Amino acid sequence: MHVDAAMKGAHKERQKFAGICALDYKVYTAPFCASKILCVDLITGRTSGIDVTSVSPDNFKFSGLCAWDGKLYAAPSQGSRMLCFDPVDGTIKGIDLSIAGHGFNGVCGAGGKIYVAPSFATKVACYSPSTGEVRGIGMPNNCAGSKYGGICECNGQVYAAPYDAHKMLHYDPQSDRVSAIKICSHASQTAKFSCICSSQGKLYLAPHNADFLVCYDPVARTAQEIDITPIATGSWKFSGICSVHGRLYAAPSNSPQFLCYDPAVGSLSGFNPGVAAQGHFKFNGICALGAILFAAPYDAQMLGMYEPGLCGRENSNESPERKKSGALYDVGARCLQTVSSKSSPQFAI
Numbered sequence: 001m002h003v004d005a006a007m008k009g010a011h012k013e014r015q016k017f018a019g020i021c022a023l024d025y026k027v028y029t030a031p032f033c034a035s036k037i038l039c040v041d042l043i044t045g046r047t048s049g050i051d052v053t054s055v056s057p058d059n060f061k062f063s064g065l066c067a068w069d070g071k072l073y074a075a076p077s078q079g080s081r082m083l084c085f086d087p088v089d090g091t092i093k094g095i096d097l098s099i100a101g102h103g104f105n106g107v108c109g110a111g112g113k114i115y116v117a118p119s120f121a122t123k124v125a126c127y128s129p130s131t132g133e134v135r136g137i138g139m140p141n142n143c144a145g146s147k148y149g150g151i152c153e154c155n156g157q158v159y160a161a162p163y164d165a166h167k168m169l170h171y172d173p174q175s176d177r178v179s180a181i182k183i184c185s186h187a188s189q190t191a192k193f194s195c196i197c198s199s200q201g202k203l204y205l206a207p208h209n210a211d212f213l214v215c216y217d218p219v220a221r222t223a224q225e226i227d228i229t230p231i232a233t234g235s236w237k238f239s240g241i242c243s244v245h246g247r248l249y250a251a252p253s254n255s256p257q258f259l260c261y262d263p264a265v266g267s268l269s270g271f272n273p274g275v276a277a278q279g280h281f282k283f284n285g286i287c288a289l290g291a292i293l294f295a296a297p298y299d300a301q302m303l304g305m306y307e308p309g310l311c312g313r314e315n316s317n318e319s320p321e322r323k324k325s326g327a328l329y330d331v332g333a334r335c336l337q338t339v340s341s342k343s344s345p346q347f348a349i
Contacts, residue, residue, distance in 0.1 A: 013299075019065035019074060019107075020240070020285040020296035023087065027289065029296040029303065030065035030074040030083075037072075037085065040303065042289065055083050055094035063119070064150065065285070068109030069129065075107040075116045082107070082116060082127065100125035100136035105146070106160065106195070110153035111173050117151035117160040124151075124160070124171060124178075137171060140180035150195035150240075154203055154218060161196035161205045162187075168196075168205075168216070183214050183223040191235070194253070195285075199243035202263075206241035206250040213248070213261055231259050231270040240286035244293065249308065251286035251295045252277070258293075260308060276302035 017038065019030030029038040036049035052061065052074075062074035062083055074083035080102045081094035097104070101121030108115055116125040123136030139147070145164030152159060160169040166187040167180035183205070184192065194208040205214040211233070212225040232238070232255035240251040250259035257270030273282060277300040285296035295304035 014281075015059070015298060017296040017298060018063045018077065018284040020287045020294055021065045021067045021072065022287050022289040022294070023067040023070070023072065025289070026087070027287070027294045027303075028065060028067075028072055029285070030062040032061060032063065032077065032284070032298070033059045034061075037074075038303065039087075040294075050085060050090075050092065052083055052085075052092065055081055055092060063104065063284075064106040064117070066107045066109055066114075068114060071129070073107050073109075073114050073127075075104040076102075077105070077119070078103050080121075082114075082125070095127055095134065097121075097125040097127070097134055099123075099134055105148060105163070106150035106152075108151045108153050108158070110158050111156060113173070115151055115153075115158050115171070117148040117169075119146045119148065119163070121147075124158075124169070137176075138178060139169060140167065140178060145190065149191075149193050149208065150197075150206075152196050152198050152203070154198035155201060157218065159196060159198075159203055161193040163192060163194070163208070164190050168203075181216070181221075181223075183216050184210065184212070184225060186210065194239045195241045195250075197241045197243055197248070199248060200246055200263075204241055204243070204248050204261075206238045206259075208237060208239065208253070209235050213250070213259070215263065226261060226268065228259060228261075228268065231255065231257055231268060236281070239284045239298070240295070242286050242288050242293070244288045244291055244308075249286060249288075249293055251283040251304075253282060253284065253298070254280050258295075258306070258308070271306075271308055273300075273304060274302070276300060277304055 015033040017029035018032040025042045027040045036051050039048045060078045063077035064075040072085040080098040085092045100123040103120030104116045105119035106117035114127040127134050147165045148160040149163035150161045158171040168183045170179045191209040193205040195206040203216040211229050213228050215224045236254040238250035239253040248261045260269045281299040283295040284298035293306040
């Protein structure tokens with residue numbers, strides 16, 4: 001699918017987007033070195049660009065994107081102005097987070113507030129959309145370097161994945177208490193986890209330099225390390241993780257494949273990202289709408305759109321067409337395009 005003329009000049013060849021989310025049958029990507037938010041309307045198939053230079057005119061703009069109460073929020077990667085975009089009226093504004101420092105990585109909504117994970121910032125930023133108040137939440141003392149690699153909500157609690165930090169950050173909004181949780185055996189490793197998501201009451205952390213996916217149970221307070229080296233080895237493996245129908249998917253950065261983990265049966269598998277997403281630093285961010293996965297292109301030349309099927313698991317109720325891992329479906333489950341498992345349906349950008 002070709003991009004509308006509105007998207008011309010919206011990106012550079014490399015380091016385009018870092019973060020992705022879905023809202024009202026549209027998919028949005030957060031610009032890193034791009035100058036615009038990329039918006040794909042899944043109902044009409046049209047793409048458009050939303051200029052963000054009024055909030056962040058330089059490169060390395062945003063890292064992490066979330067939708068909350070009908071609006072989009074993007075975490076400032078090196079600066080201190082969080083992006084807020086209202087798709088209804090088209091307004092865009094910057095929110096000053098300098099009280100918490102400069103440099104963040106990941107944003108999420110929880111309990112009516114927006115939380116932004118510190119990378120080089122000194123505190124977690126907390127923004128209240130209802131009052132406009134911004135405050136900084138102190139962190140444990142074990143943090144150094146690029147601290148956290150993503151943030152999410154689980155059962156009313158807020159968690160941030162340790163990137164260079166030794167432990168996972170846990171914030172309880174009710175008690176206003178912050179704690180650090182040891183979740184892996186290689187706590188001092190740098191660039192351990194790139195992102196975090198919740199699924200069925202548990203937390204999953206995407207391995208960046210770590211050789212394992214971590215599953216943390218907040219109720220039992222136990223952590224499980226799941227070896228992912230059969231799928232990918234080396235550094236900068238995955239950037240982004242999300243859940244679809246209880247299965248976890250991580251977007252490949254340097255990994256040659258997407259990662260799929262099914263907690264119900266303990267199976268681990270992978271699938272090819274397609275010819276337009278080869279080489280290093282492919283994607284940075286992944287989200288789901290229905291059973292469709294979307295991956296934000298970092299150095300890849302396409303926005304990835306995948307219907308992963310069951311990743312090798314059989315289901316007699318599914319048609320042969322539906323089982324093809326390369327089949328692309330819209331939100332109404334109408335088959336838009338079918339390709340072989342060696343390629344993938346993607347939007348050109």
